[in-house]
Amino acid sequence: MKEDSRNIAESDFPFAKGRAEQLRFLVNYAVLAPSNHNSQPWKFCIHHDQMDVLIDKTRMLSFIDPHLRQMKISCGAAIGNVEVAAKYFGFEPLVTLFSHSADSDVVATIALGQKVPEDPHNSSLFKAILRRQTNRRFFADKTVARPLLEKCKSLAAECAVDFTFLTTDEEKERVANLSEIAIRYQHNQPWFRREFSSRLRRHTSDKTGMSSFGFAPLNLPTPLARFIMDLFNSGKSSAKFNRRKILQGSPAIGIFTTKVDEQQAWLNTGRALSFVLLELCTEGVSASFLHQAIEVDHLRPQLAKIISSRGVSQVMLRIGQAPKVKYSKRRKVEDVFV
Numbered sequence: 001m002k003e004d005s006r007n008i009a010e011s012d013f014p015f016a017k018g019r020a021e022q023l024r025f026l027v028n029y030a031v032l033a034p035s036n037h038n039s040q041p042w043k044f045c046i047h048h049d050q051m052d053v054l055i056d057k058t059r060m061l062s063f064i065d066p067h068l069r070q071m072k073i074s075c076g077a078a079i080g081n082v083e084v085a086a087k088y089f090g091f092e093p094l095v096t097l098f099s100h101s102a103d104s105d106v107v108a109t110i111a112l113g114q115k116v117p118e119d120p121h122n123s124s125l126f127k128a129i130l131r132r133q134t135n136r137r138f139f140a141d142k143t144v145a146r147p148l149l150e151k152c153k154s155l156a157a158e159c160a161v162d163f164t165f166l167t168t169d170e171e172k173e174r175v176a177n178l179s180e181i182a183i184r185y186q187h188n189q190p191w192f193r194r195e196f197s198s199r200l201r202r203h204t205s206d207k208t209g210m211s212s213f214g215f216a217p218l219n220l221p222t223p224l225a226r227f228i229m230d231l232f233n234s235g236k237s238s239a240k241f242n243r244r245k246i247l248q249g250s251p252a253i254g255i256f257t258t259k260v261d262e263q264q265a266w267l268n269t270g271r272a273l274s275f276v277l278l279e280l281c282t283e284g285v286s287a288s289f290l291h292q293a294i295e296v297d298h299l300r301p302q303l304a305k306i307i308s309s310r311g312v313s314q315v316m317l318r319i320g321q322a323p324k325v326k327y328s329k330r331r332k333v334e335d336v337f338v
């Protein structure tokens, strides 16, 4: 059964009301975007018929994401979902992304412009918003169609983001080696284990965080997984498990890079991520994140070398097909407005 936040009736779109009400409705789709550790680090403020998108710094992971990069990518993904939904309901989304500003949490504004005609491709992306999910299973040994990966590349390029895909065993081996070093490095730090495990949740009350399903060879109940991670360094077994997933359960790997490493590039990466994940979902293809090599500062440049890119790596995905998993939870939409 779909969880509550996915039970959105399209027919409730307030065509007869003003821009403010319409933007408010679109936030139902924004909150279904992926976010780092399901932190849902966004807030929305509607005024003068436009909507500010704010970063919610109270949800920060100070060790894993000290520069708020992943949080801003997540806000970008929420913006991408709003763009797709706005077009579906017939409005041109007018998005302004801001550069970093120390004294403001507003990262973007969105307004609704003139009417746009129906676009069948966008409509299929829109339908995928409710179905998309991060899937941490091993993917089936089935090739991901090249035209689909090429389409993802062109969607990312529209956001000034490069999407490179790897499909050969040799390339995967190099990614697996780097990820293995990154996982061992991270798990060696008690602060990493504590911060990561604090985001493992049973989804009881606050509806943020991730279940432990798919992170380790044994799917232990989340409280037990959390306890073990806090106390023991399981880096070696996690690294091995992840290596096997890359080599045997990832028909394709996709890497997003940008020319520069700053707020607008992160927001654009998030928008590109939203479009790419929705595109994959329309074709019944799943994805999950491989972030360790990007999170460890001194290893990040090595990932760009693997793909011969002069850019900066922002997001890495495993891509393939697998049975669905349980949907992750979301906060109530009323709770994300300021």
Ligand SMILES: Cc1cc2nc3c(=O)[nH]c(=O)nc-3n(C[C@H](O)[C@H](O)[C@H](O)COP(=O)(O)O)c2cc1C
Residues within 6 Å of the ligand: 032, 033, 034, 035, 036, 037, 038, 039, 070, 071, 073, 074, 077, 132, 133, 134, 135, 136, 209, 210, 288, 289, 290, 291, 292, 315, 327, 328
């Ligand atoms: C910037 C970013 C980084 C992420 N990093 C990881 C990661 O390192 N490992 C992982 O398993 N999932 C990662 N995710 C996926 C989130 O955990 C997932 O989006 C969140 O739990 C919500 O679930 P959903 O995508 O199924 O809606 C990341 C997502 C984003 C947007």
